[in-house]
Amino acid sequence: MSELKKIGEGIHYSAASQSVLEVTRTKVEPDAINNYGGGSNEWANWGADNDYPQQLVDLVTKDPTSMGNMEFKIKAHYGGGPMLYKAVPDGKNMVIEPLLREQYTEIDDFFWEIDVENLMQGTITDFEWWGRCHVEYIPNKGRNDIVSIARQKTLDIRKAKLNPKTGQLPGYYLSGNWPQPKSHERVLIPAFDRRNPFQYQKAIYEHTVPSVDKLYYTTPSWHSKTSWLEVAIRIPKWILSNMENAVNIKYHIEIPDKYFKDLYPRTRYKTDEEMYAAREAAEEELKGKIIDALSGVENVSKTFFTKFATDENGNVLPGWKINVIDNKLNDEAWLKADQIAASRVTTADGVPPSLTGLVIANTASGSASDVREQFNYYMQLKSVIPRQTTLEWFYFIKRFKKWPKDIHLGHKQIILQTLDQNKSGTTSSGDPTPTTDKKP
Numbered sequence: 001m002s003e004l005k006k007i008g009e010g011i012h013y014s015a016a017s018q019s020v021l022e023v024t025r026t027k028v029e030p031d032a033i034n035n036y037g038g039g040s041n042e043w044a045n046w047g048a049d050n051d052y053p054q055q056l057v058d059l060v061t062k063d064p065t066s067m068g069n070m071e072f073k074i075k076a077h078y079g080g081g082p083m084l085y086k087a088v089p090d091g092k093n094m095v096i097e098p099l100l101r102e103q104y105t106e107i108d109d110f111f112w113e114i115d116v117e118n119l120m121q122g123t124i125t126d127f128e129w130w131g132r133c134h135v136e137y138i139p140n141k142g143r144n145d146i147v148s149i150a151r152q153k154t155l156d157i158r159k160a161k162l163n164p165k166t167g168q169l170p171g172y173y174l175s176g177n178w179p180q181p182k183s184h185e186r187v188l189i190p191a192f193d194r195r196n197p198f199q200y201q202k203a204i205y206e207h208t209v210p211s212v213d214k215l216y217y218t219t220p221s222w223h224s225k226t227s228w229l230e231v232a233i234r235i236p237k238w239i240l241s242n243m244e245n246a247v248n249i250k251y252h253i254e255i256p257d258k259y260f261k262d263l264y265p266r267t268r269y270k271t272d273e274e275m276y277a278a279r280e281a282a283e284e285e286l287k288g289k290i291i292d293a294l295s296g297v298e299n300v301s302k303t304f305f306t307k308f309a310t311d312e313n314g315n316v317l318p319g320w321k322i323n324v325i326d327n328k329l330n331d332e333a334w335l336k337a338d339q340i341a342a343s344r345v346t347t348a349d350g351v352p353p354s355l356t357g358l359v360i361a362n363t364a365s366g367s368a369s370d371v372r373e374q375f376n377y378y379m380q381l382k383s384v385i386p387r388q389t390t391l392e393w394f395y396f397i398k399r400f401k402k403w404p405k406d407i408h409l410g411h412k413q414i415i416l417q418t419l420d421q422n423k424s425g426t427t428s429s430g431d432p433t434p435t436t437d438k439k440p
Contacts, residue, residue, distance in 0.1 A: 043158040043173045044216040050179035053155050062233040065342045068356040069349040077124045077386055080412025082116055114149050122151040123390045130154045131220035132208030135393045143198040146400050149393055152204055159216050172204045197400055207392045225348035232341035253290060254321040387411055
């Protein structure tokens with residue numbers, strides 16, 4: 001008989017080693033159990049229950065560190081916005097020559113048709129979240145030109161199962177009611193073939209970075225932080241619960257019962273009821289005076305005198321006592337865990353903390369020059385492949401429409417500079433800079 005005792009889905013307890021073992025492969029690799037499209041549905045599930053993307057969004061949006069990193073990555077990817085340009089030889093180097101859209105009427109009209117800024121913001125958001133984006137290509141009625149394209153939200157897409165004979169992808173199921181939409185709540189849109197671009201009324205192409213091990217759904221490296229996300233979002237819940245349920249007591253004041261008995265002896269009253277009523281009234285009045293004496297800003301550090309007596313043997317008789325209660329929240333360990341979780345999340349996201357304003361305890365804030373170098377490093381290295389991927393649609397269209405080959409689409413690159421180079425502290429590609437522009 002196995003020593004492991006199942007205590008939950010994927011969780012077992014070992015009495016011999018006093019360990020809890022949890023298998024988390026389906027969280028880290030959400031389509032691992034369905035990597036070849038198993039199951040009775042017509043699509044390949046994205047995650048064990050086909051709801052992985054929405055669950056991840058719900059998890060990330062609860063963590064301010066993660067949301068701050070995602071916002072930075074999306075904005076950094078977009079940069080200063082789309083820009084047409086030519087790469088002009090200048091000796092051994094290539095110089096970027098910005099172009100005005102208005103100079104190229106056909107391109108300008110197409111950009112207006114597709115609402116290029118919003119299209120790019122949407123595809124960039126999808127890519128930064130999922131490592132891929134989906135563009136729908138729409139030909140004209142004559143099927144000899146692509147007249148429009150549109151972004152389809154990756155969150156709303158599931159891939160049809162691969163053809164077992166050819167290995168080809170038939171298309172993409174589109175729905176707003178995953179994980180289990182009814183037949184009238186989903187539609188199958190064919191996969192776009194860039195070598196035969198006009199065969200369908202409309203078709204979807206997935207622009208993505210190749211996955212090291214996935215067949216259907218790529219998993220960006222930052223998804224490795226999900227376990228730390230679960231830690232991070234539990235810490236504020238614990239602290240809030242502590243605040244809501246804890247009793248905030250500053251002083252414990254002990255008043256001897258004999259004090260009221262001596263002040264209000266039975267001999268002074270006709271009945272027991274009169275005696276108890278007098279003692280109770282005196283007790284309430286005294287409590288009020290003590291609270292007034294110890295509360296408020298005018299009573300800070302006020303001295304409070306008490307007196308006690310001793311019996312014939314020198315033993316202290318019960319007297320007044322004011323005990324100060326140390327009411328520190330026992331959350332130091334949780335706060336340390338919060339800092340560790342934030343650092344792990346930031347590491348997975350690949351965004352230096354200084355770029356998002358994240359402050360992690362016991363770490364240096366970094367100088368302005370550090371921030372500038374980290375930002376420029378991020379923009380010049382980590383943005384290359386993402387931008388190349390989300391701009392593929394332009395180069396598809398350029399080839400289909402036979403636009404000039406020397407025209408390119410890119411992003412205005414934001415570059416941080418020192419104030420002695422540029423009083424504004426920033427410049428962007430295509431703009432003159434004090435250090436590179438020597439023309440009069």
